[in-house]
Amino acid sequence: MKKLFFLTTLCILCMITGCEKDDSINDSLQLDTENITSDYNVANTQSSLGEIIIKYKDGINEAEKQVIRNQYQVTNYKNCTCADPTLELWIFDIDDNGTTSSGLDLETVVNGTRETLGVEESQMNEIIKHRSAKLNSSFGPEDINNATNLLTSSNDGVTIAVLDTGIDYNYFGFDSPFLYNTQLNTNTCSENGMTDYFGWDFVNSDYDPFDDHGHATEAIYMMFERLTSQNINFQILPIKVFDENGDARYFDILCGFKYATNNSDVKIINMSFGWYNIDYGLLRQFITETQDDVLIITSAGNYKNDNDITPHYPSSYETDNILSIASWNGNIYNPHLSKFSNYGIQSVDIAAPGEDIPFYLDQNEYILLSGTSYSAAYTSAVAGQLYVPDIAPSQHIQNILSVCTVNNNLERIKYHSYLHY
Template identity: 35%
Template sequence: MMKKIGYFFLILCFMSCDSELIEMTTVNKQEQLQKAATTLATDKDETVVIRFTEGLSETEKATIRADYGVIDFETCSCGDKNLESWDLETIHDGATIEERVTSMEQDPEMEGADFNFDMAISSQVPPGIITGPIHSQSVVSKIKTQKADVKIGVLDTGINPEYFGFEQAFLHNSSLSEGTCGNETFGWNFVENNNEPFDDNGHGTIVSYLAYQQLENTGINFEIVPAKAFDAEGKGTLFRVGCGLSYLINKKVNIINMSFGWTETSSTIIENYIKEAERDILMVTSAGNTGIDNDLVAHFPSSYTAANILAVTAVNNEIPPNLESGISNYGFVSVDIAVKGIGLPFYTEPGTAPISITGSSYSSAKAAGFSALKYQEGKSMSVFYHKILYDKIQSSGLYQIKYASYLDL
């Protein structure tokens, strides 16, 4: 069924240091949609993201591009070589772009086709995370010298290895893995298409540190693989995210954290990647930060129904913690678990007072790190999933999410 072109909804989070607790209310879908629409809408993009079926030669791909009226295209710089972004002629052989996308969706030589669209990270980033140019020597000291037992992929704005909280070597060592891309060292930058996935926004560094923090000093041999798909303004595209996701899957990571999302319009490309990794990789996803019901207004990727999705919402610091009106997304079917993520203390520099950060992005990151503690090679996804949830704490105030529970992280 042809996807609609139009405005796609994104999620923004508004930071709150002392948010007043307001009783959650139920609203109908029209009100939910209006709320999402006033938050942020994506820009229409006339490019198309396609994924070729595995095994096609370059000559066959060129013929297919010509058949669909491709005037320019881009491939993933370090990811799935079958994933491409196409610029199309407005009319080709009498067919509009929409008509050709419909044909692509049914083409046996393609695994999927989506209109490209913009998306953004869903939590605001406080100042003080980015400190300036990153020195290569500081990166070398943070790269592991041995293979890890558990790998966490972070699909975000990159990472600042010089953040003072990263005290031990934790970055992926590309020289120890197969299928590296050219001069790849510890991750990849899909914004500038190079081997420097450095964070010029801050969000990816915070997310990576919150995952790291769950694992440091535990004796677990872990590593983090950064895939930068969002720029300095926290903006990305479906194509960049698809490239980054495929890269991490090819890296055979065990967990992928995705602290971002969009609403309403699904992506066949992203859904297929997630389902293809259903047996091997846990996808920890943020549920969103606009206080809406994801069962009524689907939030992706957290609302995909694959068995390897762990959708995490943010709760406050009360005892027991509660959903925060206007911030915590919920959904009895589509949101699995809650983790504290509202008014978290975060230190930008040693010896200074912490700042406050808020968002399910941060809840998801903590859950990703905690999940790595529970990982055991050879265990099925079902067993892995239930080992994570074994430590959940029931709370009657969380009746609006699947397990009515939170992880005390």
């Protein structure tokens, strides 16, 4: 009955907002007051003090890594556990002048390591911030035992990995097993005496990707609701790379992405976050390496921005397996892009529902969510519906496009089309 009520409410809201939508926002909603969304953005990317990402060349052994660390007097570092042994985060103590104990500034270290034998790439670590409101509702305690009844008994369906804030497995809407069961996979992750059960927390380096922010739980529930209502056999693999404040270290995003793509069962990755202008090379490289294997659904952003002019990443990476999603207004009689949605004839592909999406806090109370984050989540669910074994990402994208509706009002995005309810 809850699902039927949810869908009925959704349809009514779509009809009402499609005809009467204005640009005002109810202050009581859990929405960002600047961009009306829970989409992640980096208006001001912040360097993480004293942190550098090192990508070693394949085949380098631990002794050779230690020689390189010694060269730059690195005593504190973090491995990319459960993801990529060639990735490493160097953590320096720096003085008020921004120099390390060896007397070098970070830029000098980055440039020097790029020329060092055995190092493939080096770059500053960044903190990626978003401006979405934290979900001020608690559905239960952080206790991984509460998730055991949500683990699937097999991983036979399509697996969607979600790089985000984790998952609140206490949410009352999750009423049937759907979490990817890593215990059925021989390639499990182990660190700090813990082995993964249904994903990994790269923020705290443990096996409990509990969502203490709320954004991922909202997005995952959109996928869960649609896929279960369509009787699709699916699993969600939550990967926590954003913390309770909605901040992520670029290093953790890289590790989370590699964790997802190392799992051969993962066929779709939802990335409902983004930043502007800076083309971080390592993520682009990792996405390119997955072009033949994994479909990546990304949010286009929420600043009324032309992404052709000011690129929004990762949605603006030019790879064959990325689908960039805008938001439309929900009015099937007069569809337009949402007023907050980014666009781009070359860089944004299609639009999907992203305005006034109801999310229930209990059986009777709900909030309305808006943003391309939710458009991307909706599209990931559609991608799950259309997945067939061994399909190439490029063909998968064509299948999604085939169920879109073309409308000339959407001339500011590539395919002039949208997914509807």
